[in-house]
Amino acid sequence: MQNPVLETPATQFADLPAGASHGPLRIEYRWLNRAAGDAPIAVFLHEGLGSVAMWRDWPQTLCERLGMRGLVYSRPGYGWSTPREHHVRWPLHFMTDQARDVLPALLDALGVDMHERRRMWVIGHSDGGSIALLYAALSPDSLAGAVAIAPHLFVEDLSVQSIAQTRLLYETTDLRSKLARYHADVDSAFYGWNDIWLNPAFRQWSIAQQLASIDKPLLAVQGHDDNYGTMAQIDTIPEYVPHARLAKLDACGHSPHRDAPDRLNDVIAAFVSRHL
Numbered sequence: 001m002q003n004p005v006l007e008t009p010a011t012q013f014a015d016l017p018a019g020a021s022h023g024p025l026r027i028e029y030r031w032l033n034r035a036a037g038d039a040p041i042a043v044f045l046h047e048g049l050g051s052v053a054m055w056r057d058w059p060q061t062l063c064e065r066l067g068m069r070g071l072v073y074s075r076p077g078y079g080w081s082t083p084r085e086h087h088v089r090w091p092l093h094f095m096t097d098q099a100r101d102v103l104p105a106l107l108d109a110l111g112v113d114m115h116e117r118r119r120m121w122v123i124g125h126s127d128g129g130s131i132a133l134l135y136a137a138l139s140p141d142s143l144a145g146a147v148a149i150a151p152h153l154f155v156e157d158l159s160v161q162s163i164a165q166t167r168l169l170y171e172t173t174d175l176r177s178k179l180a181r182y183h184a185d186v187d188s189a190f191y192g193w194n195d196i197w198l199n200p201a202f203r204q205w206s207i208a209q210q211l212a213s214i215d216k217p218l219l220a221v222q223g224h225d226d227n228y229g230t231m232a233q234i235d236t237i238p239e240y241v242p243h244a245r246l247a248k249l250d251a252c253g254h255s256p257h258r259d260a261p262d263r264l265n266d267v268i269a270a271f272v273s274r275h276l
Contacts, residue, residue, distance in 0.1 A: 223252030
């Protein structure tokens with residue numbers, strides 16, 4: 001059974017027509033700092049189990065620091081966006097589909113024109129960090145820069161082990177009930193993410209070579225205590241994007257915006273300010 005929609009006055013929905021990789025979609029989204037007028041837009045791309053609400057107040061805090069407007073949205077299958085049908089499995093290239101098809105369609109639906117896109121920053125965490133990298137590679141003329149926080153470029157044993165452990169917790173503890181607060185169909189959200197990452201065929205997935213076309217400013221951030229990926233993830237980026245800058249945070253796990261928000265904001269603000 002789906003949960004009731006826990007809307008706030010700022011929660012809105014956009015209807016997207018069927019696209020190359022998806023049917024018609026209803027996407028939950030929220031604008032931040034709308035009063036900032038013609039300020040650049042920061043688009044926030046959430047993690048594998050994330051949603052609009054699960055970001056909490058970090059996007060708002062960062063937008064105020066940067067003097068930007070913000071756009072947060074729940075990808076299909078998450079939050080109160082169109083759920084994944086339970087018999088459907090995400091394809092191996094699901095993150096490419098999100099970067100190539102879903103995000104541009106949402107921007108079209110919201111009337112974000114090319115002038116705004118050329119000044120736009122994409123800021124993603126975990127799976128969202130990978131989608132931010134892919135968007136920067138696939139749409140180089142439709143952004144000003146990108147920030148990838150704990151992104152995945154390839155699949156590591158550590159990632160699979162941690163994701164398998166998360167499945168055990170989901171099925172044996174109160175993790176399911178906690179996540180159910182944030183998703184209309186919590187099993188759709190969880191197993192969509194968990195099944196693809198534990199699919200043996202996904203072990204060969206890699207986006208590293210695709211990043212070579214990124215020509216806009218790029219910052220990658222990761223915590224030294226990340227239990228979903230080693231530092232090899234972001235260390236690989238400069239091999240394909242030599243101008244990329246890396247930030248490595250001590251005493252920080254997989255979610256710097258929760259573990260070390262002040263340090264993360266300082267790093268992002270310093271980087272973005274050099275390119276505005």
